[in-house]
Amino acid sequence: MKFFSSFRKRSPWVLHYNAGSCNGCDIEILAALAPKYDLERFGVINTGNPKQSDIFLVTGPVTYRSRERLVELYSQIPEPKVVVAVGSCTATGGVFRGMYNVEDGIDRYIPVDVYVPGCASSPQLIIDAVARALEILETKSKEIEKPFKLFGAIETIHNRLSRLNMAAKVGQNEKN
Numbered sequence: 156m157k158f159f160s161s162f163r164k165r166s167p168w169v170l171h172y173n174a175g176s177c178n179g180c181d182i183e184i185l186a187a188l189a190p191k192y193d194l195e196r197f198g199v200i201n202t203g204n205p206k207q208s209d210i211f212l213v214t215g216p217v218t219y220r221s222r223e224r225l226v227e228l229y230s231q232i233p234e235p236k237v238v239v240a241v242g243s244c245t246a247t248g249g250v251f252r253g254m255y256n257v258e259d260g261i262d263r264y265i266p267v268d269v270y271v272p273g274c275a276s277s278p279q280l281i282i283d284a285v286a287r288a289l290e291i292l293e294t295k296s297k298e299i300e301k302p303f304k305l306f307g308a309i310e311t312i313h314n315r316l317s318r319l320n321m322a323a324k325v326g327q328n329e330k331n
Protein backbone atom coordinates (compact mmCIF):
# COMPACT_ATOMS: atom_id res chain seq x y z
CA MET A 156 0.00 0.00 0.00
CA LYS A 157 3.00 2.27 0.48
CA PHE A 158 3.41 2.71 -3.27
CA PHE A 159 -0.25 3.46 -3.97
CA SER A 160 0.02 7.22 -3.37
CA SER A 161 3.35 7.57 -5.18
CA PHE A 162 2.00 5.88 -8.34
CA ARG A 163 -1.08 8.09 -8.25
CA LYS A 164 1.08 11.18 -7.87
CA ARG A 165 3.21 10.26 -10.88
CA SER A 166 0.34 9.60 -13.29
CA PRO A 167 -2.68 11.71 -12.31
CA TRP A 168 -5.58 11.81 -14.74
CA VAL A 169 -7.39 15.07 -15.21
CA LEU A 170 -11.02 15.79 -16.04
CA HIS A 171 -11.58 19.20 -17.62
CA TYR A 172 -15.09 20.66 -17.42
CA ASN A 173 -16.40 24.00 -18.68
CA ALA A 174 -19.21 25.02 -16.29
CA GLY A 175 -20.07 28.16 -18.26
CA SER A 176 -16.84 29.95 -19.12
CA CYS A 177 -16.12 32.24 -22.10
CA ASN A 178 -13.54 29.61 -23.28
CA GLY A 179 -10.62 31.91 -22.42
CA CYS A 180 -9.38 29.72 -19.57
CA ASP A 181 -10.13 26.52 -21.51
CA ILE A 182 -7.74 27.64 -24.24
CA GLU A 183 -5.11 28.31 -21.57
CA ILE A 184 -5.57 24.80 -20.16
CA LEU A 185 -5.07 23.33 -23.64
CA ALA A 186 -1.99 25.54 -24.09
CA ALA A 187 -0.64 24.23 -20.76
CA LEU A 188 -1.12 20.64 -21.98
CA ALA A 189 0.50 21.30 -25.38
CA PRO A 190 4.25 20.69 -25.93
CA LYS A 191 5.38 24.32 -25.31
CA TYR A 192 4.38 24.24 -21.59
CA ASP A 193 4.12 20.46 -21.46
CA LEU A 194 1.96 19.78 -18.41
CA GLU A 195 2.13 16.13 -19.50
CA ARG A 196 5.70 15.98 -18.22
CA PHE A 197 4.11 15.41 -14.77
CA GLY A 198 2.43 12.29 -16.16
CA VAL A 199 -0.88 14.15 -16.52
CA ILE A 200 -3.41 12.81 -19.03
CA ASN A 201 -6.54 14.74 -19.93
CA THR A 202 -9.29 12.12 -19.81
CA GLY A 203 -12.99 12.40 -20.55
CA ASN A 204 -13.99 9.84 -17.94
CA PRO A 205 -14.72 11.04 -14.39
CA LYS A 206 -14.47 7.50 -13.02
CA GLN A 207 -10.78 7.37 -13.99
CA SER A 208 -9.88 10.91 -12.90
CA ASP A 209 -7.95 12.25 -9.93
CA ILE A 210 -7.97 16.00 -10.60
CA PHE A 211 -11.10 17.95 -11.59
CA LEU A 212 -10.15 21.09 -13.57
CA VAL A 213 -13.17 23.39 -13.78
CA THR A 214 -13.50 26.66 -15.70
CA GLY A 215 -16.25 29.26 -15.67
CA PRO A 216 -18.95 30.24 -13.20
CA VAL A 217 -21.75 27.80 -12.50
CA THR A 218 -24.74 28.40 -14.72
CA TYR A 219 -28.24 27.13 -13.95
CA ARG A 220 -27.85 24.64 -16.78
CA SER A 221 -24.46 23.29 -15.70
CA ARG A 222 -24.89 23.01 -11.92
CA GLU A 223 -26.43 19.51 -11.88
CA ARG A 224 -23.80 18.20 -14.30
CA LEU A 225 -21.01 19.75 -12.20
CA VAL A 226 -22.19 17.98 -9.05
CA GLU A 227 -22.80 14.73 -10.95
CA LEU A 228 -19.27 14.73 -12.42
CA TYR A 229 -17.77 15.54 -9.02
CA SER A 230 -19.63 12.69 -7.37
CA GLN A 231 -18.47 10.23 -10.06
CA ILE A 232 -14.78 10.93 -9.47
CA PRO A 233 -13.46 8.38 -6.95
CA GLU A 234 -11.72 9.44 -3.73
CA PRO A 235 -9.12 10.78 -3.30
CA LYS A 236 -9.78 13.69 -5.66
CA VAL A 237 -8.69 17.30 -5.96
CA VAL A 238 -10.73 20.16 -7.43
CA VAL A 239 -8.94 23.04 -9.19
CA ALA A 240 -10.96 26.16 -10.03
CA VAL A 241 -9.30 27.83 -13.03
CA GLY A 242 -9.93 31.56 -13.54
CA SER A 243 -11.51 34.30 -11.49
CA CYS A 244 -15.05 33.61 -12.69
CA THR A 245 -14.76 30.03 -11.39
CA ALA A 246 -13.90 31.39 -7.94
CA THR A 247 -16.37 34.27 -7.65
CA GLY A 248 -18.43 34.55 -10.82
CA GLY A 249 -15.97 37.19 -12.09
CA VAL A 250 -17.32 39.22 -15.00
CA PHE A 251 -20.49 37.08 -15.01
CA ARG A 252 -21.27 37.69 -11.31
CA GLY A 253 -24.89 38.56 -10.65
CA MET A 254 -26.17 37.63 -14.12
CA TYR A 255 -29.67 36.12 -14.28
CA ASN A 256 -28.43 32.69 -15.43
CA VAL A 257 -25.26 32.45 -13.30
CA GLU A 258 -24.79 31.11 -9.75
CA ASP A 259 -21.30 32.60 -9.25
CA GLY A 260 -18.36 30.51 -7.96
CA ILE A 261 -18.30 26.70 -8.16
CA ASP A 262 -17.67 26.38 -4.41
CA ARG A 263 -21.37 26.99 -3.86
CA TYR A 264 -21.82 23.40 -5.06
CA ILE A 265 -18.55 21.48 -4.72
CA PRO A 266 -15.49 21.88 -2.43
CA VAL A 267 -12.50 23.53 -4.12
CA ASP A 268 -8.90 22.68 -3.16
CA VAL A 269 -6.93 25.08 -5.39
CA TYR A 270 -7.99 28.44 -6.86
CA VAL A 271 -6.15 29.77 -9.93
CA PRO A 272 -6.37 33.56 -10.32
CA GLY A 273 -6.54 35.54 -13.56
CA CYS A 274 -8.94 36.40 -16.34
CA ALA A 275 -7.77 34.58 -18.29
CA SER A 276 -5.48 32.41 -16.24
CA SER A 277 -2.04 31.71 -17.69
CA PRO A 278 -0.52 28.29 -18.49
CA GLN A 279 2.21 28.95 -15.90
CA LEU A 280 -0.40 29.50 -13.15
CA ILE A 281 -2.31 26.40 -14.25
CA ILE A 282 0.89 24.30 -14.09
CA ASP A 283 1.57 25.73 -10.60
CA ALA A 284 -1.97 24.81 -9.54
CA VAL A 285 -1.65 21.24 -10.86
CA ALA A 286 1.67 20.84 -9.02
CA ARG A 287 -0.10 22.01 -5.81
CA ALA A 288 -2.99 19.65 -6.59
CA LEU A 289 -0.53 16.74 -6.80
CA GLU A 290 0.74 17.51 -3.29
CA ILE A 291 -2.84 17.63 -1.97
CA LEU A 292 -3.65 14.40 -3.82
CA GLU A 293 -0.70 12.67 -2.15
CA THR A 294 -1.80 13.90 1.30
CA LYS A 295 -5.37 12.72 0.69
CA SER A 296 -4.12 9.33 -0.60
CA LYS A 297 -2.09 8.85 2.57
CA GLU A 298 -5.12 9.71 4.71
CA ILE A 299 -7.11 7.00 2.93
CA GLU A 300 -4.28 4.48 3.41
CA LYS A 301 -4.08 5.13 7.18
CA PRO A 302 -6.63 2.50 8.27
CA PHE A 303 -4.45 -0.19 6.69
CA LYS A 304 -1.47 1.07 8.67
CA LEU A 305 -3.43 0.67 11.92
CA PHE A 306 -3.52 -3.09 11.37
CA GLY A 307 0.21 -3.35 10.64
CA ALA A 308 1.19 -6.26 8.39
CA ILE A 309 -1.93 -8.25 7.54
CA GLU A 310 -1.27 -11.98 7.40
CA THR A 311 -2.27 -14.04 4.41
CA ILE A 312 -3.17 -17.72 4.15
CA HIS A 313 -2.78 -19.29 0.69
CA ASN A 314 -2.31 -15.75 -0.72
CA ARG A 315 -5.63 -14.59 0.75
CA LEU A 316 -6.17 -12.05 3.50
CA SER A 317 -7.03 -13.69 6.79
CA ARG A 318 -10.31 -12.06 7.79
CA LEU A 319 -10.25 -13.71 11.21
CA ASN A 320 -6.86 -12.12 11.92
CA MET A 321 -8.06 -8.73 10.68
CA ALA A 322 -11.20 -8.95 12.84
CA ALA A 323 -9.08 -9.87 15.87
CA LYS A 324 -6.83 -6.85 15.27
CA VAL A 325 -9.83 -4.54 14.91
CA GLY A 326 -11.12 -5.88 18.24
CA GLN A 327 -7.74 -5.21 19.88
CA ASN A 328 -7.64 -1.66 18.51
CA GLU A 329 -11.15 -0.96 19.78
CA LYS A 330 -10.26 -2.22 23.28
CA ASN A 331 -7.16 0.01 23.33
Ligand code: SF4
Binds near residue numbers: 177179216241244275
Ligand atom coordinates in the same frame (compact mmCIF):
# COMPACT_ATOMS: atom_id res chain seq x y z
S1 SF4 B 1 -11.84 33.92 -15.88
FE1 SF4 B 1 -12.11 35.34 -17.63
S2 SF4 B 1 -11.11 34.30 -19.38
FE2 SF4 B 1 -11.43 32.75 -17.76
S3 SF4 B 1 -13.39 31.81 -18.33
FE3 SF4 B 1 -13.82 33.45 -16.83
S4 SF4 B 1 -14.29 35.26 -18.11
FE4 SF4 B 1 -13.28 33.77 -19.45
